[in-house]
Amino acid sequence: MSGPDARECESSGPIAPPDSHSFPVLCLLERDGDGVADGSLRALVLARSIAGALGSGRVMAVVFGPLPAGPDVSGAVVAEVAVGGVTDLCVVSAEGLSGYAPLAWARVLEQLLVARQAPAVLAAATDRGNEVMAHLGALTGLPVAANCVSAAATGDGTWQLVRQRWAGSLLEEAVLEAPCALLTVAADAALDDAAPREATRPEAVPGDEAVPGSRPPAARPGVIAASGLPVVTFTPALDAADLRVRATESSEQGGGMSLATARVVIGGGRGVGGPEGFAVLEELAGLLGGVVGVSRVVTSQGWRPHRQQVGQTGTKISPELYLACGISGAIQHMAGCQSARHIVVVNTDPDAPIMSRADYAVIGDLNEVIPALVAAIREAGGQG
Amino acid sequence: MDVLVCVKRVPMVGGRVVLTADGQEVDTRMSGFTVSPHEECAVEEAVQITQRSGGTVTVLTLGPPEAAEQLRDMLALGAHRGILLETDGREWGPVATAAAIAAAVGELGPGAFPLILAGNEAADTGGYQVGIRVAHALGRSCVTGIKRLEVAGDVVRAWREYAGAQEEFEVALPAVVGVKEGINLPRYPSLPGRLRAKRAEITVLRPAWQADGLRKVALRVPAGSAQRARVLGHGTDAVPELMRVLGEIGVLA
Ligand SMILES: Cc1cc2nc3c(=O)[nH]c(=O)nc-3n(C[C@H](O)[C@H](O)[C@H](O)COP(=O)(O)OP(=O)(O)OC[C@H]3O[C@@H](n4cnc5c(N)ncnc54)[C@H](O)[C@@H]3O)c2cc1C
Ligand SMILES: Nc1ncnc2c1ncn2[C@@H]1O[C@H](COP(=O)(O)O)[C@@H](O)[C@H]1O
Numbered sequence: 001m002s003g004p005d006a007r008e009c010e011s012s013g014p015i016a017p018p019d020s021h022s023f024p025v026l027c028l029l030e031r032d033g034d035g036v037a038d039g040s041l042r043a044l045v046l047a048r049s050i051a052g053a054l055g056s057g058r059v060m061a062v063v064f065g066p067l068p069a070g071p072d073v074s075g076a077v078v079a080e081v082a083v084g085g086v087t088d089l090c091v092v093s094a095e096g097l098s099g100y101a102p103l104a105w106a107r108v109l110e111q112l113l114v115a116r117q118a119p120a121v122l123a124a125a126t127d128r129g130n131e132v133m134a135h136l137g138a139l140t141g142l143p144v145a146a147n148c149v150s151a152a153a154t155g156d157g158t159w160q161l162v163r164q165r166w167a168g169s170l171l172e173e174a175v176l177e178a179p180c181a182l183l184t185v186a187a188d189a190a191l192d193d194a195a196p197r198e199a200t201r202p203e204a205v206p207g208d209e210a211v212p213g214s215r216p217p218a219a220r221p222g223v224i225a226a227s228g229l230p231v232v233t234f235t236p237a238l239d240a241a242d243l244r245v246r247a248t249e250s251s252e253q254g255g256g257m258s259l260a261t262a263r264v265v266i267g268g269g270r271g272v273g274g275p276e277g278f279a280v281l282e283e284l285a286g287l288l289g290g291v292v293g294v295s296r297v298v299t300s301q302g303w304r305p306h307r308q309q310v311g312q313t314g315t316k317i318s319p320e321l322y323l324a325c326g327i328s329g330a331i332q333h334m335a336g337c338q339s340a341r342h343i344v345v346v347n348t349d350p351d352a353p354i355m356s357r358a359d360y361a362v363i364g365d366l367n368e369v370i371p372a373l374v375a376a377i378r379e380a381g382g383q384g
Numbered sequence: 385m386d387v388l389v390c391v392k393r394v395p396m397v398g399g400r401v402v403l404t405a406d407g408q409e410v411d412t413r414m415s416g417f418t419v420s421p422h423e424e425c426a427v428e429e430a431v432q433i434t435q436r437s438g439g440t441v442t443v444l445t446l447g448p449p450e451a452a453e454q455l456r457d458m459l460a461l462g463a464h465r466g467i468l469l470e471t472d473g474r475e476w477g478p479v480a481t482a483a484a485i486a487a488a489v490g491e492l493g494p495g496a497f498p499l500i501l502a503g504n505e506a507a508d509t510g511g512y513q514v515g516i517r518v519a520h521a522l523g524r525s526c527v528t529g530i531k532r533l534e535v536a537g538d539v540v541r542a543w544r545e546y547a548g549a550q551e552e553f554e555v556a557l558p559a560v561v562g563v564k565e566g567i568n569l570p571r572y573p574s575l576p577g578r579l580r581a582k583r584a585e586i587t588v589l590r591p592a593w594q595a596d597g598l599r600k601v602a603l604r605v606p607a608g609s610a611q612r613a614r615v616l617g618h619g620t621d622a623v624p625e626l627m628r629v630l631g632e633i634g635v636l637a
Contacts, residue, residue, distance in 0.1 A: 100551065131516065133513075138482075138521075139520070143596060144478070144511070147510055164510065165508055166397065166401070167510065170410070171603065174601055175599045176599075177597045177599070184512070245553055245554075258548060288635050288636070290635075296421065300421075306566035307566065314566075328399060330397075331400070331401055332397075344626070344630075350615070353398070353399025355612065356612060356613070359613060359614065360613055360629050361615050362626055363618045363619075364622065
């Protein structure tokens, strides 16, 4: 399986190297700017609970470069994982591994899994996390459970899992039989002890006050980071074939507010009646500082582009307000908006399924209600 | 180029999921069946590729005898041939599914289907892995999450979204690509397409069921999702009340 010449650069001496017999749970971290992506912090929560239950308590976070000028690791990453229950931070760096390369990332995890005899490897159930873990499953011949919301070792070599089906509309209780559990952790799963990100972030990490304009403190092989976290640099053995598929270019997409992060989403479904009907929804979205989101009927009719689709095969949204107009509330649509804080619907049918998933409803024709609402908002704002 | 597209028969669940009494399956007595929109788009993409540069589209599914319906639906969209890996109706895990698909393709020789398309994930079980496992079993390169695809000679260029930007991959053929809805707008089946689909021959193979390391114990509908919306009123009469609620939520400037 793993390359025999995989090297781990660890210093011995005064700083104790991570105990190779401690069987750490591995957790792939994706980065978000300077810090760690939310989904990965969520995966860490499950990793920590698994490691705790197994008795080792060891969680090794694995983070990939590119790292500026040598094996440095951003102070924010160190700070976040230190409070996330991570006991070892592994920074992966290798020639040719500057961007995302799914197979190469999986090779790295495979080599770490073998070298550390990890009982479990976790990642966030993101595009990258799911893809890398599937490669890891194929490389090792191990099963992979995607979109888990809980996982516990039973002690007899099996795992009890709860995972999402139908993008979270259904839960599956499952048994995983594997010497090492490969799991991805659902983004919108309510984990038992999932502490919100803010609560786990330290006020300040001692010794981490970088001089303005300077880089965060460097973490060298075997160095204890400012937060007291042991950091190792791992140089995997990769061949050209592992690196053949990689993200070669990234171009920014057209600007505008993103559907995934908008604070207000005005939804339109089949009830809008046609492409012209969206003008007033756009107007309302503009007034409320939001964007328009649509159902699949709308995109498959070609009324609006797919990037506006909310749902299982579209975008997942988590706005303060989702105002769903002329949308029936199919489970595949609701899977995309279950994180909305408030759902208000406008629908002619008082028995539409969406009524049982919403907070407030106006029973009526959206082509009358929405223009009247726009007029009322303009009037209230003095723009009558 | 001959393209293979893998599709999976899944229940067409609408407003509410209902489970069978034993909690093992989605109750499909009142629903039809379909395939994931990702997979429908994969078929459309394959049809467009072969319309531009020749070749055939074969659709493959592993499922019960009735899954032939989904193959015919895809044939009506312009696919040419169908392969049914027929099962006895038991659920197959992703490892066994991928092994059976790879074996069926491998049987046809190393030159078969330079391009295999799959959905990014199956609509029901959402395992996110069958395409990637097929690629490994056949010794091919693979990329998933793709929303734009170009075949250029013996490579495919593929794009996907990451953190609001476009990532580009170049993958040498033969390859497996997992696609997402949005890569194209699938056509509606034409009448001639439907007629052709009815007559088209479907090759049936019967792979042996294998246990998977991941086994379903039971299904359940997440708790706490059902409530009843408070009706604010009817028609435009409800607008003042709606304004009040929007103000309360804090979205009125
Ligand atoms: C695997 C799979 C994945 C899917 N993924 C998605 C997805 O990502 N996103 C998605 O949205 N769907 C998805 N779907 C499709 C989904 O099942 C539904 O078909 C779709 O969401 C229905 O869209 P709709 O609510 O606009 O249309 P309909 O179900 O037709 O509902 C229209 C609603 O509008 C109301 N209405 C009609 N006229 C008016 C009016 N004048 N004023 C007010 N109300 C009116 C009606 O009462 C009705 O409730 C998926 C399906 C499958 C099988
Ligand atoms: N039973 C099946 N028959 C044919 N293709 C399948 C089957 N299961 C999965 N696939 C393909 O693999 C993709 C990913 O599936 P999964 O890994 O199960 O989420 C799907 O979108 C299909 O293209």
